[in-house]
Amino acid sequence: MAVYTDVSAEELAAFIAPYGIGELLSYKGIAEGVENSNFLVHTSRGSFFLTLYEKRVRAGDLPFFLGLMTHLAARGIRCPQPVKTTAGEMLGELAGRPAAIIDFLEGVWPRRPNVAHCAGVGQALANMHIAGQSFAMTRANALSVSGWRPLFEQASARANDVQYGLADLLTNELEHLERSWPTDLPQGIIHADLFPDNALFIGDKLSGLIDFYFACNDMLAYDVAICLNAWCFEPDHSFNVTKARALLNAYTRERPLSAAEQDALPLLARGAAMRFLLTRLVDWLNVPPGALVRPKDPLEYVRKLRFHQNVATVRDYGLAQSGYAA
Template identity: 40%
Template structure:
């Protein structure tokens, strides 16, 4: 989330009228993030989030993301609810960019979650999966194994700058993951980016899950693996947050035997995914984005640890 496109008070006021929100009270840019432009919008004494979708977002997929958020909110979980215009429709255009207004969720993320926090995050993810497992919505995973192969190919000749022999290592891991890819597991709409900064907390409880813009249809256990890796601190990987998240998840939705068998491969693959995406953004910075590169090497080390357990499980 970042302010990549300026929105004037006049434009915001016109939006407020379009959505029937009353008069504009205030408009404040949200500087964090890199993907889209976000503002806190206050109108009629109420708070909202105005999001402008920038170039990295596939505009044809916006209805999927917004409809999924609405389904989750309708099911009673704290997710942003896209507002509809007075004459219908969730999307509009501001400053030449597609835009939507979302309900405001109170709370803040926990930058350094404890194992107890991770346990609660895992239980909440399982509740989310119970809601999304039966949705009729469908979107292929644009960050699945095929995309990892594309990123690895794009980084060809550069991976060894991160670590000696890495190009061959990544090729080997991709081959292993392709061979061991499980099938027939429970599937549904997954969040696919369940990091601590996408979960809001208030008074010790989860008050919101945000940023559904990587959501897609895939194995629920893969989403769990993404979350377990995301909650593993880069500087303190042995504190147990990933295991605590798994324990919390299974208090709500116990894994099947097949899902448990697939988890080591999913953990290895999701760690590789985030190493490759971080490495790609360092070598090929997103055009027009206020991007500060993140170190991909902790994800490489995590991938290696996960791979050891994947080998032990086979």
């Protein structure tokens, strides 16, 4: 979450009026994340999130995202729900941007995920994958392997300014991933961005998944690989196999990974590291002037990529080949 577009109180009050959520009392921008402009809005009837969609989010994709959240919630997945206007519309326009009001979920995201948090997110991810199988709408993953080279080309000329030798590392890894990327693993709806700041907890119990604006159709095991990168490394960048085992065991209890998915997981984890390394690198090099945003360090994902390059089998992530804990 971030703020790229300012909104005046008068504009916001007029925007929320058709939603029937009461009078505007206060609002504030949310500075975390890097994609859309987000505000926490307090009205006479409660608290809500306002999102203005920009950057990589296309207006044509918004019915998919909002419809997916409605679909998942109807099947027991705790996630925010779009608020409709009295005319039944979920989308509007504010400050020249597509905008939506989303209801507020209780909970906080874990700044230092523990083993219980990792297990909770693994279980929730598997249940989301299962629930998503019956969602009729589809959306291609523009940030899968075919989208990485265009990102690299945006950043390659200045990559070595961020770290010496980074351009060569990315060139070699991208060639390997393009050559080896699997195409025949089980597919479905994936979250594609399930980082700790997109999972809310009350204590150690997960209270909801949020921020579905990268959700798409792709390999389900790739979503698991994204979570290994996001949840199972320590602040010193060491890999915590205990957290990984908890995440993978919780996931496989709900949706077992096939032998092919397990074999592919180290490669998928490399790809997931490459995806976030590249998008972070592009963002790092192209922060809009005056934006209230904290770009995330791309070098964190260089270290993660190097770890995955040395992984031999899924056992190195704490999962036995059978799909159960080692």
